[in-house]
Amino acid sequence: MIKITLPDNSIREMPDGATAADVAAAIGPGLAKAAVGAIADYGHGPVTLDLAAPLTGDCRLKLLTDRNEEALTILRHSTAHVMAEAICKLWPQTKLVYGPPVEDGFYYDIDLDHRLKPEDFEKIEREMATIIAEDRPFTRYEMSREDGLAKVRREGNPYKVENAERAKGDRLSFYVTGPEPGRYWEDLCMGTHIPRTGRIAAYKVLSVSGAFLHGDASKQQLQRVYGTAFFDKKKLAEHLTRLEEARKRDHRKLGHELGLFVLDPVVGSGLVLWKPKGAIIRLLLEEHLRAKLRERGYQPVFTPHVGRLDLYRTSGHFPYYRDAQFPPLYESDAARLLNELWVAIAEATPAEGWPKDADKLLGELKLADENIWSRLTGADSGVPASQVLRRDPQARDANLQIIREHLQAGDGYLLKPMNCPQHIRIYASDPHSYRDLPVRLAEFGTVYRYEQSGEVSGLTRVRGFTQDDAHIFCTPDQLQDELASCLELTRYVLEMLGLRDYRVRIGLHDPNDPKFIKNPEAWAEAEAAIRAAAARSGMSATEEIGEAAFYGPKIDFVVKDCIGREWQLGTVQVDYNLPVRFDLSYIGADNRPHRPVMVHRAPFGSMERFVGILIEHFEGAFPLWLAPVQVVVAAISEKSATYAGEVFETLRKAGLRAELDDTAEKIGPKKHRARQMKVPYIAVIGEQEAAARMVNVNDREGRQIGNLALDDFVSKLQEENQPGGRDASAQT
RNA sequence: GCUGCUGUAGCUCAGUCGGUAGAGCGCGUCCUUGGUAAGGACGAGGUCACGGGUUCAAAUCCCGUCAGCAGCUCCA
Secondary structure (H helix, E strand, O other), rough: OOOEEEEOOOEEEEEOOOOOOHHHHHHHHHHHHHOEEEEEEEEOEEEEEOOEOOOOOOEEEEEEEEHHHHHHHHHHHHHHHHHHHHHHHOOOOOEEEEOOOOEEEEEEEEOOOOOHHHHHHHHHHHHHHHHHOOOEEEEEEEEHHHHEEEEEHHOOOOHHHHHHHHHHOOOEEEEEEOOOOOOOOOOOOOOOOOOOOHOEEEEEEEEEEEEEEEHOOOOOOOEEEEEEOOOOHHHHHHHHHHHHHHHHHHHHHHHHHHHOOEEEEOOOOOOEEEEEHHHHHHHOOOEEEEEEHHHHHEEEEEOOOEEEEHHHHHHHOOOOOOHHHOOEOOOHHHHHHHHHHHHHHHOOOOOOOOOOOHHHHHHHHHHOOOOOHHHHHHHOOOOHHHHHOOHHHEEEEEEEHHHHHHHOOEEEEOOOOOOOHHHHHHHHHHHHHHOOEEEEEEEEEEEOOOOOHHHOEOOOOOOOOEEEEEEEEEEEHHHHHHHHHHHHHHHHHHHHHOOOOOEEEEEEEOOOOOOOOOOOOHHHHHHHHHHHHHHHOOOOEEEEEEOOOOOOOOOEEEOOOOOOEEEEEEEEEEEEOOOHHHOOOEOOOOOOOEEEEEEEOOOOOEHHHHHHHHHHHHOOOOOOOOOOOOEEEOOOOOOHHHHHHHHHHHHHHHOOOOEOOOOOHHHHHHHHHHHHOOEEEEEEOOOOHHHHHHOOOEEEEEEEEEEEEHHHHHHHHHHHHHOOOOOOOOOO
C-alpha cells in the first residue's frame, strides 16, 4: 500500500501501482471525469504526472482539473501534439523540431518547405477537429535509451535524433495520440499529457513566423506555428477579446490618436519626433526628476552628442559594438582608412595575425595620404623601426598603438552610444579628494544606437533616445549606500506613477560569453555588491545569467507592454571596469591615489520608452499633473463665449493647461471630442454659469461633477496638479 | 539582420476577372445659437509607399527598394 497525502492534508491509502486516475476515482466520479493530470511530490519537489502514470511511493498529490493553471499548460502541450499531427497529415514531408507550451498557448517549430500561410490555418484546424472528435487517448510508452535512439534514427528526423541525444536519463519516452503504438501518430516527448484528445474544447492556430534552430541566428530558420487552447469555448473567446482590448492600449496607436509623437519615415526609422502634447509629458517628468536629483546631491552636466572615436576606444565601446552604432563620421579619407586598419588588426584572430584586409587598406592609404603611409610602412627611412608596422602576430598591440598615435592628428567621431565616457572625462578634469566623493553627475543625455531594423518599434525600441542618466563616482565604502539610494529613487519614480506591475532582475555575466570583459575579480566584487544592494532593498529579484552589461552587473526594473513584451526601464549598474580603463583616481585619507567605483543609473531608463509604457499604463488618460491638456473650456453658445474666454484666460494665468472650444458646435460633440482626447476636465460654460460666474465641471469618464465658482475650480485644480497626484478619474 | 504579412485621401478602410478611384470620420465654407457621447448642406482633398518589369491597358500580376506589423535573433 502507498500513502497519498491530498492538498487538504487528508491521507488516502492506495494499492501499490495505483495511478493518479485511481486516486481521483477513489475520491469521486466527478473528479475522475474532470481530472486531466496530477502533481506529485515524493519529497524532492513537485513533478507533473499523467493520470495514467503509476505512483511509485508515498507522496503528496494534487489532482489537476480545468480549474488549475497547470492543467492549462498540459492541455496546450497536448494540443501542440494534435496540431503537429494535423500538419504532418497535410504535409507529410514535415519534420518536427520542438513544440512546448508557452504563456497563453503553445507553438511547434517545424521544418517544412511549404510556407504556411494564414489560409492554411483553417485546414490545420479542420484536421485537428477530426483528431479531437475521435477522442483518442494519449498513450505513453518508454524504451531504453539505446533502443529509443535507434528507433528515432531509423525514422530519419535529424532534429528528433538531436532531441533524443540531448534528453537526460536512461530511458526515452514517446506519446502516441491513440490507444497503441504503431497505428497512430506519435512523438518523442517527456510529457505530461491530458488523458484524451476530446478534452480539447477550444483551440485556435494563431500565427506563423520564423524561428532559428536552437535560437541561434547563424543556424537555419524554421517555421514556428503558434496556437492556443482552452477547456471551454467561452474562455477562448474571452482570451481573443482580451488581446483585442489590449491592442487599443497600444502606445503607438494612442500616441498617434492623442497627437503625442510621430515616427516619420522621412526623418528616419526609430527617430522620435515629440509633438507639443507629448513633449510636455516628457518635460514634466524630467522637471520633476531634476528637482529630486538636486535634493539628492546630483550635479547637472551637459555633454555633446558626438565624441572622438578614441574616447570610445578607451571606453571599449568601439569597435566591439560597432554593429549597433551609426557609422563613424570621418574628417578625411586617411582617418577612415586608419580606423579601418586599426579595427582590422584589433579584430584579427591570433592565428590570422596580420589581417587579409590590411594590405588593401594600406594601398588605399597610400593614395589618400602618402606621408602617413610611408611613415607606417617604413618607406620613410627617417622613421624609427619602433614606429613602423610589423606583420608578425606578436606585433598586434604595438601596431594598434602606432596607428592610434597617428589618429591623434585626425580622428573620426561617433554619435555617442552612451553618456558615461564623457561624464568620466568631466570627473577626470579635476583632481578629487575622498572628501569630494561621491561625485554624482547627471544629464538627460541623448544617445544613438543603430538598432537592427526588425527591432525598431514605437517608443519602446528606438535609434535615438534620452536617458535620465547619471554616473556616481564613489569610494568602495560608499558603494552600498549609493546603490541603495539609486534603487530607492527608481522605485519612487515607478510608484509615484502607479506603475506597480514590474519585476526586478539581477543581471549577471556569463563567464563563457566573450562579450563580457574579462576580469573575474572585478565581476566577483561587483556582483557581490549588486546582490547585497538588492537584498538590502528588500525587493524580490530574479538572477539571470548573461543579462549583465558588458562592463558590469546590473539591477533592472522590467515591465510588460500591452502585448506582453518585456522592457527594461530603470537600471542600476556597478562598474569596476571603466575607472580602470580611464585610470580614474581620488586621493584618500592616506594621501595616496585610489580607484573610485562607478555606478551607472537611470530611474526612467529612456524617456522615450518610459513615456511609451506610461501611455499604455494610463491608456492615454494621464493624471492631471501630466495631462497635456488639463481642461477644455467649452462654451454652449455665442452668448456664453465671452465668459468662456475669461475662464480660459483665468486658468492659463493660474498655470493650468487649458484649451478653449468656442466653435459653432453643440455641447454634445464638444464634450465628446474632449473625452476622446482624454482631457481630465471639461468646463461647460452656458448662460447660467456666465451669470453666476461659475463653471459646470465634467470629467473624462462622463461624470458631471457639478457647478463650482470659478475661483474654487481653479484652486481645486491647482491642489490636484501635483507630481504624483492623481485626479479622481485617472486610471491606476 | 532573418521569416512571414501589410502599404489606397489627414485617419479607419472598400475596390470583384487587369479596363483609368470610393465610403465613413476628419478638414474648409455656409446654415443652425445650442444644455452635456457626434445637427444639416455644400466643397476641397489621391503620383494607389517608391523604382523597375510584363501587358493594348496595372492600385490589381512579377522583381527590387523603403516603411510598418508579428515572431525569432539582438539590446553596450
